Amino acid sequence: MPNRFSDWVTKIITVFKKEIKSEFRTRYAFNSLVMFAVVTLTVLSLAVGQFALTDSVKSALLWVVLFFSSMSGLAQVFIKEEERKTASILKLSALPYHIFLGKFFFNLILLFILEIITVPLFLILFEVRVQTWDLFLAVLFLGSVGLASTTTIIAAIVSKTDLKGTLLTILSFPLLLPVLGISIQGTKVAVTGAPFYSGFAEVKFLFSYIVVMLTASLLLFETVWME
Amino acid sequence: MWKILLFLLMSYVIVSAYLNPAPQQSLGEISRIFYFHVPVAWVSVLAFLVSMFNAVRYLKTRDWHYDIKSSSAAQIGLLFAFLATVSGSIWASVSWGSYWNWDPRQVSIFILLLIYGAYFALRSAIMENEKKATLSAVYSILSFIAVPFLIFVIPRVFESLHPATSVVDENLKIQMSPKVSLIFFPALIGFTILFFWIWNLQVKIFALKLKKGG
Numbered sequence: 001m002p003n004r005f006s007d008w009v010t011k012i013i014t015v016f017k018k019e020i021k022s023e024f025r026t027r028y029a030f031n032s033l034v035m036f037a038v039v040t041l042t043v044l045s046l047a048v049g050q051f052a053l054t055d056s057v058k059s060a061l062l063w064v065v066l067f068f069s070s071m072s073g074l075a076q077v078f079i080k081e082e083e084r085k086t087a088s089i090l091k092l093s094a095l096p097y098h099i100f101l102g103k104f105f106f107n108l109i110l111l112f113i114l115e116i117i118t119v120p121l122f123l124i125l126f127e128v129r130v131q132t133w134d135l136f137l138a139v140l141f142l143g144s145v146g147l148a149s150t151t152t153i154i155a156a157i158v159s160k161t162d163l164k165g166t167l168l169t170i171l172s173f174p175l176l177l178p179v180l181g182i183s184i185q186g187t188k189v190a191v192t193g194a195p196f197y198s199g200f201a202e203v204k205f206l207f208s209y210i211v212v213m214l215t216a217s218l219l220l221f222e223t224v225w226m227e
Numbered sequence: 228m229w230k231i232l233l234f235l236l237m238s239y240v241i242v243s244a245y246l247n248p249a250p251q252q253s254l255g256e257i258s259r260i261f262y263f264h265v266p267v268a269w270v271s272v273l274a275f276l277v278s279m280f281n282a283v284r285y286l287k288t289r290d291w292h293y294d295i296k297s298s299s300a301a302q303i304g305l306l307f308a309f310l311a312t313v314s315g316s317i318w319a320s321v322s323w324g325s326y327w328n329w330d331p332r333q334v335s336i337f338i339l340l341l342i343y344g345a346y347f348a349l350r351s352a353i354m355e356n357e358k359k360a361t362l363s364a365v366y367s368i369l370s371f372i373a374v375p376f377l378i379f380v381i382p383r384v385f386e387s388l389h390p391a392t393s394v395v396d397e398n399l400k401i402q403m404s405p406k407v408s409l410i411f412f413p414a415l416i417g418f419t420i421l422f423f424w425i426w427n428l429q430v431k432i433f434a435l436k437l438k439k440g441g
Contacts, residue, residue: 157362161352174342178376216372220365
């Protein structure tokens with residue numbers, strides 16, 4: 001068993017490394033993610049920055065920025081395989097599980113890098129004073145994992161269609177609504193300064209969503225990928 | 228035979244819904260819509276379940292009949308979800324004062340509409356029939372998985388005006404006067420049979436179309 005497990009991990013890491021390499025060649029997904037986030041942040045800040053916004057509005061705005069930025073870039077992992085006609089070679093060289101998890105981790109890292117840039121910017125521009133940092137980071141982390149897991153499987157579906165990019169937002173929004181709603185709620189709790197345990201229900205909820213979504217994605221990915 | 232029975236059942240429901248006193252005296256005459264709005268909303272959810280169930284069976288067997296069943300159920304579900312939204316909106320405007328106020332039930336039916344909309348957007352974006360069937364089946368299952376989370380989330384985020392305890396109370400006991408339930412449950416059964424009938428016809432039409440086309 002340990003042998004098989006380490007085999008799994010190395011295969012997943014191989015796919016992940018391949019994603020990073022091909023991303024570094026063009027930086028397409030990364031650039032569109034970051035630029036989209038910066039543009040939205042600027043627009044929001046210019047439009048409503050001078051008003052005194054409530055904490056719930058601020059936390060909603062943060063997740064709106066993150067949601068739409070991830071919609072602009074995270075579908076690339078699968079779309080590029082179809083566009084460059086490399087999908088068949090990938091199909092031959094790795095198992096669906098490895099591909100899905102490798103691409104999921106790649107999307108996750110992309111989202112984390114995006115957050116390292118945008119979240120501090122957001123906190124500065126909107127003068128958010130986070131009171132409970134551990135809860136804030138936990139919600140941010142789990143919310144991003146939820147975002148990345150759902151968008152990865154939906155991106156796999158979308159890359160097989162004739163419309164590609166535009167469909168991703170339409171298809172993922174109903175599935176991501178629970179994640180967004182609870183993340184906004186959790187961020188609000190963290191910003192208003194309640195202790196960690198008062199946001200514990202949100203953390204548990206996000207965790208269970210991620211477990212369910214990832215399991216379902218792993219089960220369904222093969223049918224989508226081999227289509 | 229069962230069509231005549233359905234006709235009698237629906238006639239009974241429609242006539243008695245108007246002849247009997249309104250179910251909620253405090254809400255007045257408008258509450259008669261209860262007999263139609265709730266069954267329609269129930270059918271829109273049932274159609275979603277039927278669609279998901281047939282999507283699973285499609286992925287297991289790869290038999291295109293199940294895809295037709297799944298997509299037809301979704302089509303009728305979309306229609307019923309729309310009807311439930313409109314009838315609920317009219318009811319809301321009379322009893323709460325506005326057509327739309329993001330009540331949890333309104334949010335849930337809106338999300339159901341969004342899911343159906345996304346499902347058909349996905350289907351229209353794929354040309355090949357087999358691909359269309361597989362991908363939409365996967366999406367149907369994924370969206371079905373997200374629904375329980377929504378049911379948990381929405382009441383926490385939005386506040387409700389809907390009477391939570393009017394039909395079923397906290398202990399899941401039915402809270403209805405016998406007179407009301409004598410109209411309500413036949414209505415529920417009638418609409419359910421109506422759904423399966425329309426669904427069956429729709430499936431037959433699609434199967435014929437597919438055979439003719441290729």
